[in-house]
Amino acid sequence: MTVSSSATQADTGPAEICAEHLHKSFGGTVAVRDVSFQVARGEVIGFLGPNGAGKSTTLRMVTGVFPPTSGRASIAGHDVVREAILARRNLGYLPERTSLYSDMAVTDYLRFVADMKQIPAREVTKTVTWAMGATGIEHVSHRLVGNLSKGYRQRVGIAQAVLGDPSVLILDEPTSGLDPEQVSDIRALIRGLGDEKRTVVLSTHILPEVEMICSRVIILAGGRILAVDAPSQLERRLRPYKEFAARVVEASDVLLTSLRTVDHVAEVVVEAAPADEESGAEGTRILVRLEHGFDMRREIASKIVDGGAGLLELQPVVMTLEEIFLKLVGETHESQRS
Amino acid sequence: MRAVLTMAKREFFAYFGSPTAYVLLAVYLGLTGYFFYSDVAFFVTFGAQYLATGLWRYVFIDYRLVTLLVMPLVTMRLFAEERKLGTIELLWTLPVRDYQIILGKFLAAWAFFGVLVLLALIPFGVFYVFHPFDLGPPAAGLLGLVLLGTAFIACGLAASTLSENQVVSAMVTYGILVFFWFMTWNEAVGSEELIRVLTLLSLFDHYYSFASGKVQTVDVLYFVFFIFFFLYAALRSLQSRSWRGVV
Ligand SMILES: Nc1ncnc2c1ncn2[C@@H]1O[C@H](COP(=O)(O)OP(=O)(O)O)[C@@H](O)[C@H]1O
Numbered sequence: 001m002t003v004s005s006s007a008t009q010a011d012t013g014p015a016e017i018c019a020e021h022l023h024k025s026f027g028g029t030v031a032v033r034d035v036s037f038q039v040a041r042g043e044v045i046g047f048l049g050p051n052g053a054g055k056s057t058t059l060r061m062v063t064g065v066f067p068p069t070s071g072r073a074s075i076a077g078h079d080v081v082r083e084a085i086l087a088r089r090n091l092g093y094l095p096e097r098t099s100l101y102s103d104m105a106v107t108d109y110l111r112f113v114a115d116m117k118q119i120p121a122r123e124v125t126k127t128v129t130w131a132m133g134a135t136g137i138e139h140v141s142h143r144l145v146g147n148l149s150k151g152y153r154q155r156v157g158i159a160q161a162v163l164g165d166p167s168v169l170i171l172d173e174p175t176s177g178l179d180p181e182q183v184s185d186i187r188a189l190i191r192g193l194g195d196e197k198r199t200v201v202l203s204t205h206i207l208p209e210v211e212m213i214c215s216r217v218i219i220l221a222g223g224r225i226l227a228v229d230a231p232s233q234l235e236r237r238l239r240p241y242k243e244f245a246a247r248v249v250e251a252s253d254v255l256l257t258s259l260r261t262v263d264h265v266a267e268v269v270v271e272a273a274p275a276d277e278e279s280g281a282e283g284t285r286i287l288v289r290l291e292h293g294f295d296m297r298r299e300i301a302s303k304i305v306d307g308g309a310g311l312l313e314l315q316p317v318v319m320t321l322e323e324i325f326l327k328l329v330g331e332t333h334e335s336q337r338s
Numbered sequence: 339m340r341a342v343l344t345m346a347k348r349e350f351f352a353y354f355g356s357p358t359a360y361v362l363l364a365v366y367l368g369l370t371g372y373f374f375y376s377d378v379a380f381f382v383t384f385g386a387q388y389l390a391t392g393l394w395r396y397v398f399i400d401y402r403l404v405t406l407l408v409m410p411l412v413t414m415r416l417f418a419e420e421r422k423l424g425t426i427e428l429l430w431t432l433p434v435r436d437y438q439i440i441l442g443k444f445l446a447a448w449a450f451f452g453v454l455v456l457l458a459l460i461p462f463g464v465f466y467v468f469h470p471f472d473l474g475p476p477a478a479g480l481l482g483l484v485l486l487g488t489a490f491i492a493c494g495l496a497a498s499t500l501s502e503n504q505v506v507s508a509m510v511t512y513g514i515l516v517f518f519w520f521m522t523w524n525e526a527v528g529s530e531e532l533i534r535v536l537t538l539l540s541l542f543d544h545y546y547s548f549a550s551g552k553v554q555t556v557d558v559l560y561f562v563f564f565i566f567f568f569l570y571a572a573l574r575s576l577q578s579r580s581w582r583g584v585v
Pocket residue numbers: 026029030031032049050051052053054055056057058582583584585
């Protein structure tokens with residue numbers, strides 16, 4: 001499958017992560033098919049897809065947990081299979097399943113990982129202290145990992161990943177299973193970790209999460225890449241028109257007809273009234289669809305005001321990732337049927 | 339080397355984080371002490387002449403049984419627990435090789451076994467104080483015991499890679515070891531040739547000469563082969579994740 005996207009190849013620098021035609025099958029089941037992508041140094045990229053989409057399997061091939069059935073991947077220029085040790089030296093990984101030794105104290109556990117990562121002995125204390133500071137777990141450093149809350153265990157998991165300051169961080173569903181407050185803490189933590197030197201890949205099935213954290217999103221479903229793009233670019237591609245919503249006191253046919261005469265307006269529809277009593281919104285919402293690249297808000301506003309329809313509100317409608325996702329999945333189904 | 343030692347250290351101290359380790363130590367100490375005492379009583383009562391064939395042989399054959407009972411319980415957690423906790427997945431992404439992880443765990447179990455053996459040597463020390471004896475034959479027996487225990491560890495380690503269930507891992511180990519013990523017992527069924535081959539393969543037939551104070555190259559080689567075979571099996575089993583995935 002070729003990915004028809006302008007942003008497939010990042011042009012901001014050399015690819016820090018490179019995956020070529022990754023394919024993975026377990027016995028008869030194909031978990032991932034022909035997945036290719038590149039992530040540039042300093043990028044924060046999100047893997048988005050429903051459960052079973054193949055996110056974890058893809059990340060596991062990239063991190064070298066298991067080799068791909070075919071295809072290859074590299075981290076910092078090192079093939080993850082043939083130069084596994086070199087590739088892994090540049091990698092910090094947070095598996096989807098919290099994978100900590102519950103019988104160890106936090107510092108002991110981090111020291112263990114630091115030693116396993118071959119961090120020079122005299123730097124171990126320093127890097128462990130730094131990682132605990134970066135993830136805000138200093139005050140639990142002597143507690144047993146097994147006695148921590150889920151949110152703190154996740155922080156220990158991230159601390160473990162950043163030990164030795166690897167250039168690539170791969171986090172598999174870092175916020176799943178946490179309560180809302182912990183989720184926003186962990187998101188803030190991840191945003192803080194991304195900088196121009198560090199490449200971050202995270203996977204999630206929560207749509208707003210990628211919008212909040214990632215500059216680019218890879219959408220996966222059924223083991224295939226459906227799209228690779230910046231969240232804002234996707235919208236342009238998937239929606240033929242730019243959309244504005246106007247809330248008016250009264251949406252008469254005369255008003256609709258007059259709106260249709262505005263230049264570049266393609267469509268005008270009245271939105272089915274949602275049960276919106278709680279929000280206290282009054283009036284009717286009209287959706288005005290414009291050709292891309294034109295902003296006719298002024299003309300639309302004056303038509304409504306001149307017609308005496310009573311303009312309450314006028315704003316652009318941003319496509320949510322949720323809609324984008326549904327649309328992409330729909331598209332693929334259609335193309336498979338035909 | 340550092341990765342191996344780091345892994346070994348973590349595993350070794352993990353033993354003492356749970357009460358199981360202390361129960362195993364107590365059982366090993368209690369049973370070996372009991373067998374030693376009753377073997378000495380037997381030797382004295384029946385007035386046997388030679389310590390090597392009259393006493394040490396029986397002591398080491400009895401020690402074998404206690405070791406067979408305890409060691410699968412020592413090794414069962416090594417990889418099964420990692421699979422259960424999911425920690426194995428992280429190990430697979432650290433800059434270490436599978437064989438280093440295996441050697442680290444092997445060393446840890448071996449060190450724990452070392453503690454057990456030291457406990458089992460206490461009765462020898464007490465006996466020596468009252469009745470000094472020739473150290474040669476029991477030293478051969480000790481070498482045999484160490485080789486046997488190491489073989490058990492290799493087998494148990496391989497079995498613990500199979501699933502995340504520690505009971506499964508212990509039972510598979512018992513199954514294999516008991517099979518290697520009993521496979522020469524059904525002499526009536528096989529031809530003489532077959533029995534000869536089986537005796538060559540049988541774990542315990544190679545232990546008896548150590549127990550009676552004799553060190554034979556062929557027996558040492560057998561154990562070394564046995565140990566390497568199962569360590570290699572463990573390595574292959576870990577690598578099966580390439581088609582089995584992370585389970
Ligand atoms: N070890 C395995 N054996 C068989 N099938 C597997 C294995 N691991 C994953 N799969 C299958 O591969 C697909 C993708 O799984 P996964 O990568 O975990 O998805 P995600 O992380 O996006 O939820 C699923 O249908 C899953 O059932």
